[in-house]
Amino acid sequence: MRPDNxxxxxxxxxxxxELTRARAIQALRELDRAGAPVTFASVAAAAGISRSWLxxxxxxxxxxxxxxxxxxxxPGAIPASQRATDASLRSRLSAATQRxxxxxxxxxxxxxxxxxxLGDQRSARTRSGNDPAP
Numbered sequence: 001m002r003p004d005n006x007x008x009x010x011x012x013x014x015x016x017x018e019l020t021r022a023r024a025i026q027a028l029r030e031l032d033r034a035g036a037p038v039t040f041a042s043v044a045a046a047a048g049i050s051r052s053w054l055x056x057x058x059x060x061x062x063x064x065x066x067x068x069x070x071x072x073x074x075p076g077a078i079p080a081s082q083r084a085t086d087a088s089l090r091s092r093l094s095a096a097t098q099r100x101x102x103x104x105x106x107x108x109x110x111x112x113x114x115x116x117x118l119g120d121q122r123s124a125r126t127r128s129g130n131d132p133a134p
């Protein structure tokens with residue numbers, strides 16, 4: 001191998017870059033899963049990399065900024081990857097509203113049945129002369 005052959009150096013740099021990215025992404029996932037605050041400093045410390053390198057990676061930088069908005073959440077809070085989406089919440093709300101309407105309709109039907117039954121019972125007592133009211 002010639003000393004001026006850059007191929008092995010480029011290959012080593014690429015490999016080191018990919019390993020660093022993998023460590024950063026893993027650190028992000030672990031911090032989020034644990035409910036710990038996600039900051040550039042915490043990710044860099046957990047991954048054993050520099051903060052300045054994190055700023056040069058657009059996708060990782062965006063993930064950190066998105067998850068950093070969750071600062072101040074309590075430990076044990078639901079990680080971002082497991083939180084319900086807006087569409088999911090709307091779907092659940094729609095289903096709950098429909099169920100609530102069905103229960104209200106059933107409640108109204110049962111009240112009408114009860115009123116009818118009580119009316120029939122009162123009529124039967126009045127006809128048989130068993131009316132407690134004078």
